[in-house]
Amino acid sequence: MAAQIVDGFLMLLHPVTFLYLIGGFLLGLLFGAIPGLTATLAIALLLPFTFSMDVADALVMVAGIYMAGLYAGSITGITLNIPGAPSGAITTVDGHALMKRGEGAQALGMSAFASTIGGLTGVVILIALAKPVSSVALLFQTPDKFSLVLLAIVTVTIVSQGSLLKSATAMAIGLMIATVGIDPMLPEGRFDFGSYNLIEGVNLLPAVIGLFAVCELIAQAGMPARLSQAQAVADLPAPRRRDFLPSRARIREVGLFAMLRSSVLGVLIGMLPGGGASMASFIAYAEAKRSAKKPEEFGKGSYEGLSASEAANNGVCGGAIIPLLTMGIPGDAVTAIIFGVLLLHGLVPGPTLLSDNFMVVSPMFAALFVASLLIFVSVLLFGPVYLRLSRINRGVLYAFIGMISMVGVYASTFSIFQMWVALAIGVLAMLLRVCGYPVVPALMGVILGPYFEEFLRRSLIVSKGDPSIFVTSPISLVLLLLTLGFIWMLRIGPARKAKAGA
């Protein structure tokens, strides 16, 4: 197997294959960084073109898009407070706070460094532990999956800044938005008010666009130019490329072990169907806050928080591919499309794929590894360009964001109605922001809502309505105890300390 992995790396030395990797990587950067466009969309658009490509080249290109797309969501998140992809949402909180503090270059550098660590960790685990680890993931039963989603929902709610009640309300609003449309278990519409448009529900993309891009456009329109962060950033001296290199002191402050722990968490969550980069980044962020040296800085510009979420969301990349290749189970939209790429070329993902066609797949492993390294190279090459995003004329920038976001919604759904949905959610998000309700829990509610409801109802159906099913399953029990632990450590404990100190 080691020889085949080496062969995979050697294949990347072929100029055409390497160009596919670079092309895919740049496409992933572009799609991941532009709000409204995602790596999923890029791979979906690429799918028809893979017909005419060699399967190894197609997989190499897809790997480049996937790795770059997961990372690039944080670029516009840090510079403009608009995550290019949902997985960059939590990075945005600390990254943009650092940007406003004039530490944009270091924030981008640390984000890329952590993403590289996460990506490399994911690939190493993918190569080394593919089969045994995916077998463990398959042990998760429905109540366990519910408890995992609950853990994500609770942690996202409690790590948000400000009022816990407002954060929980925002989460509930997100979950309510997710209930619109066809019931996940019965063929009946809900909250559709008789409209056939509403029966299809609220797609994820318009929700993300509304919550971040449209909301940001509206918020900026109400902010006097002299108060915008663009002026503060423009006053800073132009950064040199070496400013994007995280200093050794800063890496020591965050801790390589902490980054590795977040990466492993990302890999483990990536292996679970429905896990995904968003959930991984949120859970890793909460775990990092729990064990941080300076938890009070989380949400206000913490390098530890930034690194945790970025390492985890790129760790997902390797993790998500494990069950796909070994068991034929795609865990998210991107791996589902990779499943399609393999099928188009006559390869059936599953236990026999690695034993019979490892040579075909090994360049993809190598491509994921190299793409992880390219992330760090990319910030050194393009970092100054990323930072200039916040210096360009606000009018030009928000005209561009408004157009590309709304047309991006149309391009991915071919529905004018979904454009209205994006606008409506944008207005709602703006009202939430103005009134001090955090927007990120609402987004997570929209993303996790369908899984949350399905796993909850399936579990209760199996147990005939008995909720003790969630504590009789050992994995579920551990996850619930972990949830309670997070609540204690992140909310109750600090509140009691503050009360005692007062």
Place this chain on the structure above:
Amino acid sequence: MSTSSSPRSARQILFALLLLAGNTVYASQILQMSRPFATGEPGPSFLPSLLCGFVYVAVVCILGAELRKPAAAAEGSDHVPRVGLLGPVLAIALTAGFILGFFYVGYLPAAFVYTALIAGCFNFEENGKLRRAALIGVATGLCVTLFGWLFFVQLFDLYLPLWEF
């Protein structure tokens, strides 16, 4: 415009009332579904009922807390009075206009007008010079519209409505 947890203002209370109204509309739909365990299983109304109940309790608590806070001050602009209200209303109206225009007159004219007006408004607020803002708006409109067409239609061969009646 403040985005953090802010002192009490009329909008905080109004928004809480708006949430209560929206929640009531949501609740009215739940009442049209079968009860959660009517068939012995948690049906489609199970989670919505829990969420709806939670939002009622949470928003009432938030309202109570908001009413006990001190009042807030408003933010102004150098060139546009009440930009905190006018700006968002204009941005929402322009985006709504873009969606309508996109559907009725196609991508090119809708995107040009939308991006030109957005860029123009931002620049007018910043420097107060109408002529300069208009010029930047028109130039931005042309460039962004052309970029969008090249990107979506030419590069990725996606369908965008183009001047269809």
